[in-house]
Amino acid sequence: MVAATTKTLVLSGYYGFRNSGDEAVLKSILLALEEEGLTSGVDIKPVVLSIDPEWTRRTYGVEAVHRMKIGEVRKAIKNSDGLISGGGSLLQDATGIKSIPYYLGVIKMAQWMGKPTFVYAQGIGPVKRKLFRPLIAAVFRRCDYISVRDAESASLLRSMGLRGGDVQVVPDPVMGLILPESGSGADSPAARASDESERVSAVTEGQTGGASADSSGAALPIVGVSVRFWNPQRTELSQLAEGLSLLCRRKSVHIRFLPFHFPGDDEASRFVMDRLGNVTERGCAVSIAPETEHPQDMLREVSECSLLIGMRLHSLIYAASQNVPLLGVSYDPKIDQFLGRIGSVPVGTAEELDPRILAAEGERLLQEGDVWRKGRASQIAGLKREARVPARRIVEFLRSKG
Template sequence: MSILRYTYSRLGRRDIGQRGEELATNGRKRYRLVLSGYYGFRNSGDEAVLKSILTALAEAANDAGIVVEPVVLSGDPEWTTKQYGVEAVNRTKLGEVRRALKNSDGLISGGGSLLQDATGLGSIPYYLGIMAIARWCGKPTFVYAQGIGPVNRKVFQPFIARAFKRSAYVSVRDEESATLLRRYGVPPVKIEVVPDPVMGLPAGLDVGEESGKLEGVLGGAQSGASISETKSGSVNESSVESVGDSAADGEDTRPLVGVSVRFWRSDRADLDRAAAALEALAGRHAVRLRFLPFHRGADEDASRYVMERLAGSGVAAELAPAHDDPQLMLREVGRCALLIGMRLHSLIYAANRNVPLLGLSYDPKIDQFVQRLGQRAVGTTEALDPDFVAESAAEILRDPSEWHRSCDEAIRRLKQDAARPSQQIIDFIRN
């Protein structure tokens, strides 16, 4: 039995599509979908998830001949609306959230690592609470490529299971998350393992093409900044904000190595070891180090911490802007010959652009992603051998062909499958 047939048999049609019938215009039915995630906090990874989902929904809606009107639950609704050109409401004002859900055709929860208690106790109750409000409003819930866990407090586990059992569609971004859900009692037939949505994020379309495409199927123009590329693939620099490159960019032939770090250990020993690894790499191979902050503020500070230690050793490095638009950071990563990253989405961006990558693991989600490429993390925040990291990086820079032979086919499959949740959700609300 397919996932959709299973959910139909369990949930029935209820009021799916009623608003679509009411809002039918110009031969295209309109559906409103509320999106719940860690949006509006200017974390590049989570914003990339949102933009990827919006893009995938647009493409699936276009293929189905309907219009989707997204409503994003955001920490900064005004910024989200300006950035993406979609309706947004304050995620903490439950009255506004309830009204948005009541006037919708369903809730999309995800993607990202929403249901985990490693960073605090509030995340799991909040996101499950939003799903509960949607059910109270009689709306179906769709779980979109979430990463589940770690869930260290067993008290949360039955609540997660109940919410997912009652969902119309459930997808997770790795097999480990699916295993956790099965252990909690979610029927295996309900769970689909899919790639992270960002694997499907395009580097950017021509401005006119992108605006026209999204305006027609998302019920409004996507007016936020984006990268503009010509159909031949060259970048239209007039539409891209400055990336702060040095004047010697055109003359520097050293390979560009992107570095993504974040604060994790309170004693900063992990960042000290990362600095030692980068220093060792610079001693083995002429490189240009460019730090890529994926979370405005915190990652910039973590990058400066490592850069200061490198400067003390005579190794030069530069800091890229913390771009608000995910596609601008995607372009930053695409310019690299290698990406060494702690942030999960720095690694996903690299895979998206077929850039060789080395993962530094602070969380199982890092290990799970690199394993999908047939690789292993090159080190962790608890145990990192600077010489091993440096030699692994130097080997890739000397001859990246082996990395590509090992990983390119897995990357191709991940890109191909990244849009599956949107296609399933659009099929569900239409039928």
């Protein structure tokens, strides 16, 4: 038997911040690279650029270096066989002007050292400052492989002068994330027992709580809710609370808040919880998930839902990957773009969310979940398959180099 070729890849992204969505991106890429490497006879050794290298090493069992210590980053790239940038929304200036120079700078550093560079299923934009556009184009022209997670990102790159054939449109990597095998890692019996204990105490905490089963003793259907702060006036969160309250008048459910990014999403969830009114008196339960160390813990949470109502993009991707009916509340074009890929549209936006429509659509999906799943089965299966394409292309490239 021929020994596998070992290739070291540096991974650059928004890693180590414990944002469940971005950590899920990292875990998805790591799993895809490992799987494709095994298939091709290439032993992939990842080195992750992280804001918290120790936590990243402990959580994923990979080597990590501090993303802001340039000497460590330079050394990691120098000793590597290539650099992956992505996924996630790295090259955008909506949240500030530092992201684009940082992520382009890391890619450029690798290119100066003569290392292959790969863009992995990124969401590009918005890029409001014109000075960034030629910089992105110049760096991307020297990349050995470019993939983006939606057609809009590809179109934006074409408007910057990149040829369409140089950019591959693929799903978000998280569509390929799977639940761990029972009894190992994030799904160990100890982890499940701990989670159940925390879930029970969350249900009975303060004004939350209520029945966890209906009058017949059957468990209540779980409605997962992923929210974040966006509008300064918090109008969308107040409207969401009203919609959830209306849903509880129509049907007894267990409303389970799922914070993807601590502490912000936890605070946003509790903001909504405080405005739900007396839903527990109508036979509904309310709880909030604890902070999770591993993205697959949150994936398991979502898999147990009968319906997911989400603002966070990756809450919706988690739901789709687990065939959980979903309702998206859009605050960013990336939400609309993903929903469009599975044949859906937002139930509302951060600017306009009708509580009555939210409640009616929620009730409908709880009743017609099988219809939703059957109608999107082929689309979701296709997205799962395509999510592994960037890893395959990168491993093939490395193998061709010997």
